[in-house]
Amino acid sequence: MDIELPLPKDADAIARVAKGAGVFTSEELDVVQEMVDAYFNPEPRDDHTFVIYRNGDPNSIAGFACYGPTPLAQGIWDLYWICVDRPHQAMGIGGVLLENIENQVRARGGRAIYLETSSSPEYQPARDFYQRHGYECAARFSDFYAPGEDKIVYRKSLV
Ligand SMILES: CC(C)(COP(=O)(O)OP(=O)(O)OC[C@H]1O[C@@H](n2cnc3c(N)ncnc32)[C@H](O)[C@@H]1OP(=O)(O)O)[C@@H](O)C(=O)NCCC(=O)NCCS
Numbered sequence: 001m002d003i004e005l006p007l008p009k010d011a012d013a014i015a016r017v018a019k020g021a022g023v024f025t026s027e028e029l030d031v032v033q034e035m036v037d038a039y040f041n042p043e044p045r046d047d048h049t050f051v052i053y054r055n056g057d058p059n060s061i062a063g064f065a066c067y068g069p070t071p072l073a074q075g076i077w078d079l080y081w082i083c084v085d086r087p088h089q090a091m092g093i094g095g096v097l098l099e100n101i102e103n104q105v106r107a108r109g110g111r112a113i114y115l116e117t118s119s120s121p122e123y124q125p126a127r128d129f130y131q132r133h134g135y136e137c138a139a140r141f142s143d144f145y146a147p148g149e150d151k152i153v154y155r156k157s158l159v
Contacts, residue, residue: 003100006052008040013061014050017085023122032081035066048080051100053093062088065097075111098133105158112157119150130154
């Protein structure tokens, strides 16, 4: 199994993969960095968790995801980030990361996973990916991120 919990030495690689995906703004990359820093400082915490896909190389990663329990909601979890670096996309790694998260959330009694994404064309592959994996549009907020760019909330029930 190539899915692992990251070690502190993987922090830079996570940031590199996020940047290399080519869809995240600099503000979003800053948030990824903050969540990585928070996760490792001073030691792993349980409000959000990272998982990584190593692809056989102990010194690099091909993808990562970050998820955690939604505060003040029973059995609801948020998927904050999922990202595979460009050369490794469309090889099934995103699907393996997502299934791993769903299994972990189910094992911890989770009822559903929620995630947010943008309606912009760059995120069409991500929206297709989520829908293929059983995520349904639960809400849509017009002109949320910018005029003409909606926020779409996807949900997958695990029960
Ligand atoms: C969205 C994302 C995480 C999906 O990861 P991925 O590893 O490319 O996903 P998968 O490989 O599991 O599935 C994607 C496609 O590859 C296909 N695929 C899966 N395994 C395959 C294989 N072994 N050989 C060929 N194709 C394969 C899937 O059928 C799917 O194809 P389709 O879109 O034509 O139906 C990735 O594209 C990504 O990081 N995008 C940029 C960041 C982003 O948008 N993140 C989400 C917002 S937070």
